Amino acid sequence: MGVINDNISRRKFLSSSFMALGLGFGLGMFGLRFLQFLSPKTKTDRFEEILVGSISDISDSDATVMEIAGSKIVLLKTDTGLVAFSRKCTDLGCLVSWDKAKEQFICPCHQGIYDRNGKNIAGPPPRPLDRFQVVQKGENVYVKVKTA
Amino acid sequence: METLIEQTAEKSLKDKIIDLIQKEVPDYMNNFFYCMGATPLILFLVAAATGILMTFYYIPYPEKAYESVMAITSEIYLGWFIRGLHKVSITMMIFTLSLHLVRVFVTRAYKTHGELKWLIGTMLFFTTLAMGFTGYSLVYDQVSYWGMTVVMNMAEEMPLFGPPLAYLLRGGAEVSELTLLRLYDLHTKLLPVLLILLIGGHIIAITVLGFAKVEGSEGKHLFYPEHAMKVGLVAIGLLILMINLVMIFPPTIGQMANPSEVASNVAPPWYFSAVYKWITIAPRQPALFALLFFSAIFVLYPYIDRFLTERGFNMGRINIVLGTVAVAIFSMLTIWNVLF
Numbered sequence: 001m002g003v004i005n006d007n008i009s010r011r012k013f014l015s016s017s018f019m020a021l022g023l024g025f026g027l028g029m030f031g032l033r034f035l036q037f038l039s040p041k042t043k044t045d046r047f048e049e050i051l052v053g054s055i056s057d058i059s060d061s062d063a064t065v066m067e068i069a070g071s072k073i074v075l076l077k078t079d080t081g082l083v084a085f086s087r088k089c090t091d092l093g094c095l096v097s098w099d100k101a102k103e104q105f106i107c108p109c110h111q112g113i114y115d116r117n118g119k120n121i122a123g124p125p126p127r128p129l130d131r132f133q134v135v136q137k138g139e140n141v142y143v144k145v146k147t148a
Numbered sequence: 149m150e151t152l153i154e155q156t157a158e159k160s161l162k163d164k165i166i167d168l169i170q171k172e173v174p175d176y177m178n179n180f181f182y183c184m185g186a187t188p189l190i191l192f193l194v195a196a197a198t199g200i201l202m203t204f205y206y207i208p209y210p211e212k213a214y215e216s217v218m219a220i221t222s223e224i225y226l227g228w229f230i231r232g233l234h235k236v237s238i239t240m241m242i243f244t245l246s247l248h249l250v251r252v253f254v255t256r257a258y259k260t261h262g263e264l265k266w267l268i269g270t271m272l273f274f275t276t277l278a279m280g281f282t283g284y285s286l287v288y289d290q291v292s293y294w295g296m297t298v299v300m301n302m303a304e305e306m307p308l309f310g311p312p313l314a315y316l317l318r319g320g321a322e323v324s325e326l327t328l329l330r331l332y333d334l335h336t337k338l339l340p341v342l343l344i345l346l347i348g349g350h351i352i353a354i355t356v357l358g359f360a361k362v363e364g365s366e367g368k369h370l371f372y373p374e375h376a377m378k379v380g381l382v383a384i385g386l387l388i389l390m391i392n393l394v395m396i397f398p399p400t401i402g403q404m405a406n407p408s409e410v411a412s413n414v415a416p417p418w419y420f421s422a423v424y425k426w427i428t429i430a431p432r433q434p435a436l437f438a439l440l441f442f443s444a445i446f447v448l449y450p451y452i453d454r455f456l457t458e459r460g461f462n463m464g465r466i467n468i469v470l471g472t473v474a475v476a477i478f479s480m481l482t483i484w485n486v487l488f
């Protein structure tokens with residue numbers, strides 16, 4: 001009697017755990033495919049040199065803000081020559097702007113401050129501003145940015 | 149057996165329905181601080197109704213979003229009133245949920261009948277905050293835009309599942325029109341469904357597991373009609389309060405989102421003020437880590453309580469101190485952010 005009972009409960013247990021496993025697997029597969037559907041393709045990064053102007057056009061003391069191919073940059077003549085900074089704050093991605101009087105980059109989101117060389121000097125930013133490569137060919141200034 | 153069936157059949161529909169919801173309610177629920185659970189539910193219903201109404205005008209596409217919210221606020225007949233109610237109800241919901249939470253915490257009500265109620269409750273709280281965040285992102289003014297940018301990047305900073313989560317939420321590496329659409333879907337579909345499931349779960353957990361035991365209160369009264377009447381009274385009071393709050397503080401809208409310039413003030417709504425202030429004053433990694441750590445402690449608190457109680461700590465005392473400190477820090481950061 002007991003043995004027969006055992007067999008039935010055993011079979012029941014096996015079949016229901018098999019069922020649960022299968023169902024979990026199936027649903028997991030669905031979930032995974034759904035998530036894949038929701039993740040847009042990453043485009044491969046291509047870098048391109050884009051003409052931003054001639055060296056004499058770029059102000060000596062003030063920063064020049066521009067947007068090229070979706071990248072927000074600011075051109076500034078620093079101690080080490082012309083630099084194209086990314087305006088994206090290295091903290092949580094707001095945009096910095098140039099404060100001419102204080103000679104600092106300010107991020108209004110959490111009061112992050114960078115000096116004129118892009119070094120983070122106050123507030124939450126963990127590292128200096130990112131830079132884009134600047135290429136000078138004769139009078140012309142090019143900035144190397146990501147293009148889609 | 150037969151007579152029993154006959155009896156049930158003879159009962160009127162009204163009686164049957166009453167039987168379904170009938171329940172003995174502990175007497176301490178007569179005290180307002182002990183029945184703070186029904187209040188957020190009423191507020192949720194108002195938020196849901198007004199929210200559904202607004203989807204008839206809202207367009208979840210950058211620029212259009214701002215224009216449609218503008219139209220709701222200033223052109224459409226009673227639009228400002230509906231939007232105002234929506235805002236006020238969500239704000240009050242977060243406020244009363246917090247009160248409920250503090251009360252449960254300080255009286256250690258999470259102890260009786262298992263931790264399930266607390267676990268579901270905390271999830272409910274986080275989902276409501278997520279509703280608040282996704283909701284104000286939809287307005288698409290400067291605060292919305294830079295708010296979503298910052299929050300997505302915060303999510304990205306989280307260990308392990310952070311980057312894929314941020315990528316999924318944004319619909320790419322940068323905030324775009326897909327992000328707005330995703331937040332819209334979250335706000336109007338996924339999160340409400342989750343919220344309803346959690347509310348249902350929370351109520352079922354209470355019905356099945358029973359109300360918390362409070363020392364010194366043994367009496368019970370019936371859910372219907374006594375308690376139902378009380379809830380009704382609370383609801384009427386809330387509706388009147390809400391209408392007046394909307395009249396006194398009609399909804400406003402900031403400047404349209406500008407992806408190439410941050411406004412000088414991008415402070416979020418008051419319920420995120422404390423967190424906002426915190427991430428402004430503390431260095432980034434420790435600040436985010438502290439937030440995660442705090443949330444984990446918060447969710448798992450009943451287990452921590454049990455662990456410490458077994459080792460002879462007086463948790464009643466400790467909870468009162470912890471609760472007071474937490475509320476004090478939260479209020480201090482909030483006031484600091486609002487004033488300076």
Ligand code: FES
Nearest residue numbers: 089091092107112
């Ligand atoms: S995003 Fe710039 S300081 Fe936080």
